[in-house]
Amino acid sequence: MQQEVRRMNRVFAGDYAAEEKIFEEYILKGFLGEGSFGRVYLVENRSGVSFALKILYKGVRMEKRGANAVMGIRSNRLVSVLDYGKTTEDEDCVLMEYVQLSMKSVLSHGKIGTDMACAYFIEILRGLNILETNNILHRDIKPENLFVLEDVIKIGDFGTARYTSGETSQKSAVIGTLHYMAPECFHNQYGFSGDRWSAAVVFYRMLTGRFPFGGDSYAGIFGAIMSEEPNFDIVPEKYRPFFRKCFEKTPEKRHESVEEMLKDVKNVCGTVQPEISHEFSGDLTNRAKPCTPIHFKPKSVRPEEKEEFRLRCQPINVLHKKFHSTLGLNGSLRPFVYIENKFRDNHDGTISDDATGLMWQQAGSDTCVKYKDTSEYIQLLNQECFAGCSDWRLPTVEELISLLTQEKQSNDLHIDPMFDKKQHWCWSADRHSPRAAWHVHFDRGYFHCYEDSFYVRAVRTSGCPSGE
Numbered sequence: 001m002q003q004e005v006r007r008m009n010r011v012f013a014g015d016y017a018a019e020e021k022i023f024e025e026y027i028l029k030g031f032l033g034e035g036s037f038g039r040v041y042l043v044e045n046r047s048g049v050s051f052a053l054k055i056l057y058k059g060v061r062m063e064k065r066g067a068n069a070v071m072g073i074r075s076n077r078l079v080s081v082l083d084y085g086k087t088t089e090d091e092d093c094v095l096m097e098y099v100q101l102s103m104k105s106v107l108s109h110g111k112i113g114t115d116m117a118c119a120y121f122i123e124i125l126r127g128l129n130i131l132e133t134n135n136i137l138h139r140d141i142k143p144e145n146l147f148v149l150e151d152v153i154k155i156g157d158f159g160t161a162r163y164t165s166g167e168t169s170q171k172s173a174v175i176g177t178l179h180y181m182a183p184e185c186f187h188n189q190y191g192f193s194g195d196r197w198s199a200a201v202v203f204y205r206m207l208t209g210r211f212p213f214g215g216d217s218y219a220g221i222f223g224a225i226m227s228e229e230p231n232f233d234i235v236p237e238k239y240r241p242f243f244r245k246c247f248e249k250t251p252e253k254r255h256e257s258v259e260e261m262l263k264d265v266k267n268v269c270g271t272v273q274p275e276i277s278h279e280f281s282g283d284l285t286n287r288a289k290p291c292t293p294i295h296f297k298p299k300s301v302r303p304e305e306k307e308e309f310r311l312r313c314q315p316i317n318v319l320h321k322k323f324h325s326t327l328g329l330n331g332s333l334r335p336f337v338y339i340e341n342k343f344r345d346n347h348d349g350t351i352s353d354d355a356t357g358l359m360w361q362q363a364g365s366d367t368c369v370k371y372k373d374t375s376e377y378i379q380l381l382n383q384e385c386f387a388g389c390s391d392w393r394l395p396t397v398e399e400l401i402s403l404l405t406q407e408k409q410s411n412d413l414h415i416d417p418m419f420d421k422k423q424h425w426c427w428s429a430d431r432h433s434p435r436a437a438w439h440v441h442f443d444r445g446y447f448h449c450y451e452d453s454f455y456v457r458a459v460r461t462s463g464c465p466s467g468e
Contacts, residue, residue, distance in 0.1 A: 016041070016089065023053055023087050023095065035144055035157070035177075042098065048368065048453070049424075051082065052098040054157060055091050066161035067094060069136050076408050076445075077127035079147060079156030099154060103143035103202065111209035114236060118269035121203040122262065123153035128199060129258040131155065132192050137162045139190055141198035142180045143205070150334065150446055162190075178218065179211050183226050183249050193251040196261055200246035203265075208234050212247060242268050311356055312398045313461060315429035318438065333446040335401045343418050350387045351418055356402050357461050359389070363420035364457035371437050374427050377456045392458040394429035397447060399459055400440045414445035423455035 022028040022043060029050070030042040038056040045051065070081045080097040087093050103120070106112065112120075124146060131138055138145075138161055145157040176185050182197035184190070204212045212230030215221035230247060232240045242264055248254045255261040330336055342354035351360045365377055374394055381392040404414050411417040413424055424443045431437045432449040439454050440447050 016087070021088060023085065023093055024083070026051065026053060026095065033144075037140070043095075047422075050098045052079075052096045052156075053087075053093055054096065055087055055093045058091070060092075066136060067158060069134060070158045070161055073130065073134055073136075074408055074410060074412065075127075075130045076152055077123070077130055077154055079154045079158075080412060081158050094158060096156060096158075097154075099147035099149050099156065101148040103146035103148065103153070106148060107143050107205055107209075112206050114207060115269075117203065117206035118265065120148075120153055120206060121199070121265060122269070124155070124199050124202065125258050125262045125265070127153060127155040128192075128195055129262070131161075131195070132258050137190055137192065138195050138198075140176055140180075141195050141202065142177050143202060146202065149444065151330075178221055179213065181225065182251070184251055186222065186226070191251060192258070193254050196255060196258060197246065200243065204230065204235070204243060207236070207239065210234070212243075238268055311358070311402060312396050313393075315394070315396055315431065317431045329447060333448060335404060337401075338404065338406045339402055341402070341416065343416055345418060346387070348387045353402070356399070358395075358399060358402070359387075359460050360395075360403070360419070361386075361392075361458045362418070364423040364426065365455050366422075368425070368453035368455055369427075370453050371427060374437075374456050378458055381458055386458075389460055391460050393460065394427060394437075394456065395459040397428045397430045397438050397440075400426065400428055400447075404440070404442070404445055406445075408445075413442040415442045419457075423457050425454040426457045427454050 016022050016028050018028050018030070020028055022041065025045055026043040027045075028041055029044050032040040032042050032052060034040065037060045038054050041053045041055065043051050043053045064084070067081060067084045070078065071083075079099060081094060082097065083095040084093060106120075111117075124141075128138075128141070136158075138155065138158070140157065141155070145155065147154045147156050176190075176194075176198070180198040180201045182194040185194050201212055204210075210231075213221060213224035213228065215224050226249070230243065232243060235243060245254060245264070246261075255264065339355055341356070344352045344354065345362070346352055346359075349362050351362050352358070353360065369377060378392055378394060382390040386392060403416075403419075405416065406414075408414055409417050411421045413421055424441070426440050426442065428438045428440065428447075436449055436452075438447055438449050
């Protein structure tokens with residue numbers, strides 16, 4: 001876990017104790033931090049999956065209509081809102097997907113390279129476009145609420161989001177974080193243009209390491225936002241017209257939509273965008289080197305037969321430094337190639353894929369297991385002749401790749417909803433060390449390697465003899 005997750009044996013603020021239920025079935029595991037409107041805790045469900053739980057301060061009103069609206073959206077550019085309600089201490093809370101790396105951590109190292117800043121900003125705007133299309137005002141866009149997950153930026157923290165049917169929304173109290181607020185927000189008017197303003201502040205910080213509107217006090221910052229211009233001299237010249245339009249004091253003079261903003265910034269930044277690394281090393285100017293993609297080779301088939309993709313079924317040992325080049329994953333540990341599956345439900349707990357010739361368990365193990373225990377699970381399947389077969393095995397990374405979809409599906413996973421969603425992390429047969437193997441995160445759509453416990457989803461194919 002990150003360093004800010006505090007010791008597990010302490011008692012946390014708000015009378016919540018570690019290792020006790022804090023909301024529904026969720027157990028408190030750590031304290032992640034606090035912001036303008038509440039405290040954020042790390043919680044786990046009964047399966048040991050981590051989530052973030054934001055508990056709003058007593059004076060902050062949760063917009064339930066906004067929370068419901070966000071829960072109805074399926075997008076990998078938004079941190080998923082899973083539930084909301086009352087904690088065991090009767091405080092309003094919002095349960096969200098847990099993503100470790102925030103933009104705040106990225107900017108704690110100062111400004112970043114212009115190419116990387118553009119790539120991040122374009123990702124932020126794409127997330128804002130999802131919200132704007134669904135008539136949702138975020139009202140607190142800032143680095144603490146933006147999260148870096150592999151090659152996407154996810155907008156999070158929807159405790160004060162509001163659903164609106166128009167461009168602006170009346171509110172009874174000022175909502176937002178001072179440095180990121182647009183002038184109209186101080187007059188109890190908040191619209192989509194306010195979210196765009198906040199995003200532009202983040203972009204300015206990425207390029208310069210500074211706030212566009214500074215001051216030594218609330219009054220000084222407020223005065224700068226209301227009546228002063230940012231220091232455009234420290235921004236690369238080609239970006240200045242873009243920022244001048246972003247920071248017009250009157251909303252009508254700014255970009256009319258996120259799409260217009262995206263078009264303008266792409267013209268400024270150019271078409272070449274670096275790949276966003278899945279790991280944060282502190283040096284955001286380094287980019288992952290391109291690697292050879294996986295080539296799925298079709299089998300020799302007669303015209304009347306369906307084309308299949310021949311995938312490696314024999315496990316291999318791959319160290320981290322050779323993982324990309326050996327298995328054909330990009331710098332974000334995602335596949336270069338996504339195939340078009342042809343799934344069939346066999347109605348016996350298995351799914352066949354006519355595109356690959358593989359038969360999969362529809363579900364898998366009921367609980368997470370250590371890698372050393374996966375062989376016992378497979379052995380039991382074969383002893384019991386699960387689905388009438390006795391040649392089940394662990395899938396290779398290449399075979400697991402064939403299940404991944406590029407975008408999240410209706411089950412909130414990067415796998416067809418035909419499969420059971422419980423097995424969202426699954427072991428592969430490809431080892432990293434004697435105690436660990438590579439595994440896929442179907443919830444995030446990428447591969448990684450930890451010495452931990454994950455689920456097993458077995459596979460079989462007539463192209464692999466039993467026991468390989």
